[in-house]
Amino acid sequence: MRSRVAADRLRDLQQITDAALAYLPLEDLLNELLTRIVEILGVETAAILLLEDDETTLAARAAKGLEEEVERGVRIPVGRGFAGRIAATRQPVHIVNLDEFEVVNPLLRERGLRSLLGVPLLVEGAVVGVMHVGTLETRIFSDDDTELLQRAGDRAALAIFSRLTERERNLADALQRSLIPRLPELPAVSLAGRYLPAAAARLGGDWYDAFPLPDGRLGMAIGDVVGHGFHAAAIMGQLRSGLRAYALDGMPPGQVLERLSRLLRQLEPGRTATLVYLVLDAHGGGLAVASAGHPPPLVHPRGGEPRYLDMPGSVPLGAARHVFYEDQRLELEPGTALVLYTDGLVEQAGEPLDAGLERLSATIRDGPVDLEHLGDAIIDNLLPGGPRDDDAALLMVRALPIGEELTAEFPAEVESIPVMRRLLGRWLAEAGATPADIDDLALASAEAAANAIEHAYGLAAGIVELRASRSQEGVVKVAVRDFGNWRQPRGTNRGRGLMLMEGLTDGVEVIHRDEGTTVELLRRLGREAA
Amino acid sequence: MNAQPDLTIDYHGRVAVVSLAREVDIVQAQALRGRLLGAVRNEDLALVVDLSEVTYLDSVGVSILFELAERLDERQLRLAVVLPEGGLVERVLRIVNLGSVAAVHRSLADALADVGG
Numbered sequence: 001m002r003s004r005v006a007a008d009r010l011r012d013l014q015q016i017t018d019a020a021l022a023y024l025p026l027e028d029l030l031n032e033l034l035t036r037i038v039e040i041l042g043v044e045t046a047a048i049l050l051l052e053d054d055e056t057t058l059a060a061r062a063a064k065g066l067e068e069e070v071e072r073g074v075r076i077p078v079g080r081g082f083a084g085r086i087a088a089t090r091q092p093v094h095i096v097n098l099d100e101f102e103v104v105n106p107l108l109r110e111r112g113l114r115s116l117l118g119v120p121l122l123v124e125g126a127v128v129g130v131m132h133v134g135t136l137e138t139r140i141f142s143d144d145d146t147e148l149l150q151r152a153g154d155r156a157a158l159a160i161f162s163r164l165t166e167r168e169r170n171l172a173d174a175l176q177r178s179l180i181p182r183l184p185e186l187p188a189v190s191l192a193g194r195y196l197p198a199a200a201a202r203l204g205g206d207w208y209d210a211f212p213l214p215d216g217r218l219g220m221a222i223g224d225v226v227g228h229g230f231h232a233a234a235i236m237g238q239l240r241s242g243l244r245a246y247a248l249d250g251m252p253p254g255q256v257l258e259r260l261s262r263l264l265r266q267l268e269p270g271r272t273a274t275l276v277y278l279v280l281d282a283h284g285g286g287l288a289v290a291s292a293g294h295p296p297p298l299v300h301p302r303g304g305e306p307r308y309l310d311m312p313g314s315v316p317l318g319a320a321r322h323v324f325y326e327d328q329r330l331e332l333e334p335g336t337a338l339v340l341y342t343d344g345l346v347e348q349a350g351e352p353l354d355a356g357l358e359r360l361s362a363t364i365r366d367g368p369v370d371l372e373h374l375g376d377a378i379i380d381n382l383l384p385g386g387p388r389d390d391d392a393a394l395l396m397v398r399a400l401p402i403g404e405e406l407t408a409e410f411p412a413e414v415e416s417i418p419v420m421r422r423l424l425g426r427w428l429a430e431a432g433a434t435p436a437d438i439d440d441l442a443l444a445s446a447e448a449a450a451n452a453i454e455h456a457y458g459l460a461a462g463i464v465e466l467r468a469s470r471s472q473e474g475v476v477k478v479a480v481r482d483f484g485n486w487r488q489p490r491g492t493n494r495g496r497g498l499m500l501m502e503g504l505t506d507g508v509e510v511i512h513r514d515e516g517t518t519v520e521l522l523r524r525l526g527r528e529a530a
Numbered sequence: 531m532n533a534q535p536d537l538t539i540d541y542h543g544r545v546a547v548v549s550l551a552r553e554v555d556i557v558q559a560q561a562l563r564g565r566l567l568g569a570v571r572n573e574d575l576a577l578v579v580d581l582s583e584v585t586y587l588d589s590v591g592v593s594i595l596f597e598l599a600e601r602l603d604e605r606q607l608r609l610a611v612v613l614p615e616g617g618l619v620e621r622v623l624r625i626v627n628l629g630s631v632a633a634v635h636r637s638l639a640d641a642l643a644d645v646g647g
Contacts, residue, residue: 214557214558215552215553215555215557215558250536250558414556414557415557417555417556417557418553418555418557436618439586439617439618439621440618440621443586443588443618443622446555446556446588447588447589450556450588450589450590496589496592496593496626497588497589499589499625499626500588500589500592500622500625500626503621503622503625504621504622504625
C-alpha cells in the first residue's frame with residue numbers, strides 16, 4: 001500500500017521535473033523539486049548541494065526550511081561531515097540522531113534538526129552533488145523513503161546535468177572567446193592564430209597572445225595549462241594577465257617566465273603550465289625567446305627549410321621553487337615565418353611525437369605563404385578529423401615584403417614612433433641602405449613624426465602617414481605627413497628635433513597646406529657620416 | 531633582476547655613475563628622466579652618464595641630458611658623458627653640441643679621472 005502511494009508521488013515528482021526542464025531556470029527548478037520532496041516525504045527541510053568545479057567542495061545551491069544554507073553560501077569539503085561523506089562514498093547516509101554525529105555545517109544543529117537522510121546525485125556514475133532531507137523529531141527513514149529520495153535525486157541530477165552542461169557550454173564559449181586575443185595590426189607584418197577546442201567542447205587550457213611592446217617590438221606567447229574545465233581556463237586568464245604586465249614592463253622573456261612561475265605557485269600550488277614567450281623585432285629580425293617546458297617554436301626562412309629552434313631543456317611554470325629560464329637570442333632573416341603551437345596540434349594517440357612534428361614541418365615547407373591559408377592547411381593536415389581529446393592552439397608571424405615604395409599609416413601617438421622607425425629601417429635595408437643611413441633616416445623620421453604628433457592634433461586623435469621611395473640615383477625621400485592644424489613647435493625640445501633632422505639628412509623641407517603638413521627628408525644612400 | 535634593466539646606477543666615491551643601455555626615446559624618456567635626476571646624492575660632486583651601450587637617442591633624450599647639465603651647473607656639480615667614437619649616438623650629440631655643457635670622454639675611466647671619482 002505504502003509503495004503504491006510512493007510510486008504515485010514519484011510520478012508527481014517526475015511530472016514536475018519534466019515540465020520544469022522545459023522552461024525553468026536551474027535555481028527555480030531545484031526549489032520546485034525541494035518543495036515537492038518536503039511534501040512527499042513529510043519532512044521539515046530539504047537541501048541540494050552541488051559539487052564545485054574543483055571537485056573538492058560541495059556548495060549549497062537550493063534549500064527548503066533551511067534557506068540560510070544557501071544565503072550563507074555554505075561549503076562542505078568532500079569527505080567530511082554528513083554531506084561530504086555522501087559525496088565521498090556515493091552511498092545514502094541516514095542519521096537517526098544528529099547529536100551522535102559530527103557535522104561540518106553548524107546550521108543543521110542551529111535549526112534543531114534531529115534526523116537526516118541524504119543521497120548522492122549521480123550522473124553516469126560520477127557525483128555531481130548531494131540532496132538531503134531532515135526532520136525536527138526523531139525519524140527512522142524506511143528503505144522506501146531512501147529509494148524515493150534516491151530516485152528523486154536521480155531525476156534532479158539529470159536535470160541539473162543538462163542545465164549545467166548547457167550553461168557550461170555557453171559560459172565556456174564566452175570564456176574561451178574572451179581568452180582568444182584580437183591580434184594586433186602591424187604594418188607589413190602578418191599575424192595569424194588558430195584555436196581548436198577539444199572534441200567534448202570542454203574548456204581547455206591552451207591559449208596564445210600577441211601584443212606590441214612599448215619599444216616597437218612584438219611580444220608573443222603560447223601556453224598550455226595542465227588540466228581542463230573552468231578552473232584551468234581561469235588560471236590561463238590569470239597567466240595571460242600576468243604575462244602582459246611583466247612583458248609591458250620591458251622584461252626579457254626568461255625573467256617574465258621566472259616571475260610567472262612564482263605567480264602560479266602562489267595562486268595555484270601544485271598546478272603547472274607550459275609556456276613559450278618571445279620578443280620579436282618583426283622588421284629587424286632580432287628574436288629573444290624562452291621556454292618553460294613547451295614544445296619548441298619552428299622557424300621557416302622564406303624559400304628555405306623549416307627547423308625547430310634548439311631550446312635548452314626547461315621545467316614547466318610552477319614545477320620548481322627556484323627556477324632559471326634562459327633567453328635564447330638569434331637573428332632571423334627578413335621574411336622568416338615563426339610558428340608557435342601547443343602539443344594538441346602535433347600529438348596523436350598511437351604515434352611518436354616526432355611524427356607529428358615532422359608533419360607540421362612538412363606542411364609549413366610545402367604550404368601557402370599567406371599565414372591565414374597556411375593556418376587552414378596546418379589544421380587540415382594535422383587534425384584531419386576535426387577536434388580531438390585535447391585542445392590545440394597555433395600562432396604564426398611573418399614580415400611581409402614591402403616593395404619598391406613604402407606607405408603606412410599610424411595612429412598619431414608616441415607609441416607609434418618605435419614601430420614606424422623599425423618599419424622604415426627594414427624598407428631601407430631592402431633598398432640597399434647602409435646601417436648608418438638606416439640609423440640616421442630612422443631617427444630623423446621619428447623626429448618628424450614626433451613633431452606631427454605633438455603639434456598637429458592637440459588632444460584629438462589623428463593619423464600620421466609615412467611614405468618612402470628611392471630614386472634611380474640612390475636618393476631616398478621619406479615623407480612624414482599629418483592631416484591636422486600645425487602650430488609652431490615650442491620649446492628647445494622640438495628646436496633640437498629640427499636640428500637633428502637637418503643634421504642627419506641631406507635636405508629637410510616642411511610643406512604646410514590647409515589639409516595638413518608634410519615633412520620631406522632627403523638622403524643620398526651611402527653618404528659619409530655627418 | 532631590475533624591472534627596468536636599461537638603467538643602472540653605481541657610485542664611485544662621491545661620483546654617481548648612471549649607465550644607460552639600448553634605446554632612449556620619446557616613449558620611455560620621461561621614466562628615465564626622474565631616475566637620472568634622482569641618482570645624484572646630496573654628497574656627490576659629479577655625475578657621469580655612460581652612454582656606451584646606448585644604440586638610439588632622440589631629441590627628447592638629448593633634452594634630458596641638457597636639463598641635467600643645467601641642474602647640475604646650478605649646484606656647481608660637474609657632468610661628464612661617456613661616448614664611444616662612431617655610431618648614431620655620437621652623431622646626434624655632435625649635431626646638438628652636447629660638448630658645450632658636458633665633458634665628453636671615450637671611456638668611463640677617463641671620465642672618472644676627469645671629474646675626480
